[in-house]
Amino acid sequence: MSSNGNRAIAVAAVVSSFNPGPELIRNVQALMEQVDRVTVVDDGSTRDIAAVLDGLKATGAGVVRLERNSGIAAALNAGIRAELTEGDVAWIMTMDQDSRLGPDYVERALKTAASSKSPDSVGMVSAESHNGARVKGYAGTDPDEPEVFDPMQSGSLVRAAAIHRAGLLDEDLFIDCVDSEFNARLRSHGYRLLAGQGCDLLHSLGESRPMRILGWHATIGPKKLSIYYHAPFRVYYISRNILVLAKRYVRTQPRWVAQRLFLEVESHVIRFIYGPRRRKHLVAFLSGTRDGILNRLGRIGPELEKRLR
Known part of the structure; x- marks a missing residue:
């Protein structure tokens, strides 16, 4: 991670975690190769994770700890607030603790937004595929720049200006559908949700x-x-x-x-x-x-x- 002080940066990443293992340190190290700054938010872990937190701090990542498990929306919001107060950030990327980015993911995502016919209307750029499988498109949108139907929050870059306008994630939902509600809210404010061309997210599919x-x-x-x-x-x-x-x-x-x-x-x-x-x-x-x-x-x-x- 580069030392940015209060100068403008392109992308700051926020990673939510709960009872993480040492693999989180490796994931954050890999993430820092593609973004300017990383904040990890521990959502009230119930295990002793002191060694993991020390390892995260050693990488240069910021660490925020919540006193109790408050849900993914609250955890991500805490990290987003911390990043937005650090300086002039153009994009905020949100990540799960078990997600990893494919090669040149962030560079490809930013290029997708910048090359759009209407760059300022791009509120989010998400993964084009998960573990190599293409995500569902949203029928009825511009065929030249098709939108993603319901982007998963992990791996999504959200324009900071869109967050200021549409607001943070809805903490009352706690978990599940948090990203869907935010996606719908961005669209209600006139933003488009594009797939980053060539952006593949490596993500655990669960049990x-x-x-x-x-x-x-x-x-x-x-x-x-x-x-x-x-x-x-x-x-x-x-x-x-x-x-x-x-x-x-x-x-x-x-x-x-x-x-x-x-x-x-x-x-x-x-x-x-x-x-x-x-x-x-x-x-x-x-x-x-x-x-x-x-x-x-x-x-x-x-x-x-x-x-x-």
Whole structure:
């Protein structure tokens, strides 16, 4: 990382972490080769991570610690605020602790924005692919500069001016759909969300489980199918927050909301038919749906959280 003082810099990165291992140090070192400055925010880790934090500081990264687990929105916001107060930053990149950038990722992303027909309207540049698989495009946008349907926050560069105008991430959502809500909000302020040409994000896909039908492992040809597993408490947030998001944007972005709801319903169907712990997932889904309708936000209640463990 270069020493920038208060002078203008191109890209500052914010990395959210929770109970990180030493691999985070390696990820941050690699990240610092592509950006000007890095801030790591520890979201109230429950393990002893003193050695990891010392290693991060030794790399030159800034470190912010939250006293309690406050959710990814609050963690990223803390880092974004810290970066914006450090000096004149043009772009803020947000990253998960287990994400890594492909070669020349940041350079390619900035080039994509700068070469756009309307550079000032580009509010975000995200990955074009995850682990080599192309991300979903948003039909109906400019075919010459197609937008990304729903960019994941990890690996996304957001124009600092867009943050000042549209605001920070919604901390009331806690986790899940935080990036989707922010994406919709950027669009509501007239910004476009482009894919960085040639930008590949290396990202952990989470825990997968075999897709079974009455004990048979489902296959397509020689390929055995799997589903990606979310713990029941995550299903609560997903079910709640997708309804909150839909209510906010169905009038202004009905097509996007309809597509987003369809994808979530599809995931729930697969989860309830093929996934493990279906009873707890159903409780999580019904509780999240109820709270979404009633607009009860924030962290999941302790009794329900205990029930879903």
